[in-house]
Amino acid sequence: MKNFDYWKKLHDSNKLEEFSSDKAGLLWLKIKSIVRKELIAAFANEANLKLAQSALSKQFEExxxxLSKDVSKSYQLLDGFIRKINKTQASKINTAQLVSELYKLKSFDWGGDYQNSLDKYLVSRYVKTHQSYEVLLSKFDTEISRxxxxxxxxxxxxxxxxxLIEHIFKSHPAVLPTVGQIKSVDFFINDIPFDLKVTYLPAEFxxxxxxxKGFPVELTFLKQQALKSRIAFDKKAKPSDIQYEIVEKMKDRGDASCSKALSQLRQENLQILQEAQSNTKTLAKWLYENQGEMRFGSENRLFLVLVDTEDFNNSWKLKRNLDLLKPTIQNYLNNFDNKKIEDLKVTFSYKGKPQTFTALADIIFIVK
Known part of the structure; x- marks a missing residue:
């Protein structure tokens, strides 16, 4: 029997495929979205419901x-409540100011690899606390090591x-937000749950x-071209630093030979991009199969792939480019009704796991 415990077990086991095709499962997820003390209390009050339980987990089950007695009516109640709460949450975001803050970051360099304990500390204490760029910078003088x-x-x-990007999605009428955090679900598009993943065209892909395709290895090709053009570089540096140095020196040289070599690499990579755009399932499958082991998930995913065609390394800047993000995302959502579920199905395997996974996935390319 598909009762509360049935859906909870599936969710806790990260087996989410069935939620996409079962109205009762979808109802479970929507209720999960408001399982916060203040949200459940507000919803119960609005729906004229008196809950006997006081513990949050028990209130969820109750x-x-x-609500499962009349799923259609419950959808209307929940959807209306969630949209109202989301509108309140969204009103607290000063989009123009946030974009302005994001434009103050001039370079994107991680500067090292850190363990999870440091990650959690820094993220909770600084990253998610300070929206102001200046306030964040001030913390480096007294609190954060350079x-x-x-x-x-x-x-x-x-x-x-x-x-910022989630706000664009959640403001569209085809999207039902999750006002509270749900594992592996950021929002629903036409009642299909999706986890949003913002990424770039992966270097390994x-x-x-x-x-x-028989194209040369980029770094090997660049080293050969540097040798031909008598461009010196630090051979002991990291591969990424060597590639950056050669490319920048070739740009500065600007002669016909260097320009031709850089153009060749760019055109070859653009061909790969265009093929990925034409066959999104290939890239979606690759992204599932090459995700990190610690963060493995088989949930439905909507990938937002950002690509600066002039310089793939500058694709990070597109995360704040509202002039490009907003119309592309809105156009995708406006036309989502035309998509067929079968076309969204992606079947993939994962190293170390014996089973085959199936999820609904799609890719939105943000290309400059």
């Missing part, structure tokens, strides 16, 4: 039992730019496709 400045600034940028 509310599900009540060694982790890059990490904090990048995390701050990623957090608040994600808030490009590397694999270049190999399949």
């Amino acid at each position: 509310l599900y039992k009540i 060694a982790v400045q890059g990490y904090v600034l990048n995390s701050w940028y990623n957090h608040w730019s994600s808030i 490009i590397k694999e496709k270049r190999k399949q």
Whole structure:
């Protein structure tokens, strides 16, 4: 029997496929969205419901039992309540000011690799607390070691730019937000739960496709071109630093040979991008199969892939480019009704796991 415990077990086990096709499962997720003490109390008051339970987990179960008696009516009640709460939450975001703050970050360099304990401390104490760029910077003088400045600034940028992007989605009529955090669900589009993932065209994906197409390895090609053009570089540096140095020196040289080499690399990578845009399932499957082991998930995902075609390394800047983000996202949502569920299905496997996974996934490309 598909009761409360049935859906809870599926959710806790990260087996989310069935939620997308079952109205009772979707109801469970929507209620989960408001399982916060103040939200449940407000909803119960608005729906004229008296809950006998006082513990939050028990209220969740009690509310599900009540609302599952008439799922369609409960959808209307929940959707209306959630939209009202989201409107209140959204009104607290000063979009223009937030965008202005994000534009103050001039470079995107992590500056090191840190353990989870440091991650959690810095994120909770600084990244998610301070919306102001200046206030955040002031903390470096007295509280934060300069060694982790890059990490904090990048995390701050990623957090608040994600808030900005989610706000675009959640403001659209086809989208029902999650006003409280739900594991693996950021919002519903036409009652399909999705987890939003903002990313770039992965370097490893490009590397694999270049190999399949017989294109040269980028760094090897650049070293060869540097040798031909008598461009010196630090051979002991990290590969990423070597590539940056050669590319910048070739740009500065600006002669026909250097320009031709850089143009060749760019055109080859643009070909890979165009093919990914034409066949989104290939990239979606790759993203599922190459996700980090610690953050593995098989939930429905909507990938927002950002690409600056002039310089792929500058794609991070597109996270704050509302002039590009907003119309592209809105156009996608305006036309979501035309999509077929079957076309969104992605089947994938994952190293170390014996089963095959199926999820609903799609990709929105933000290309400059």
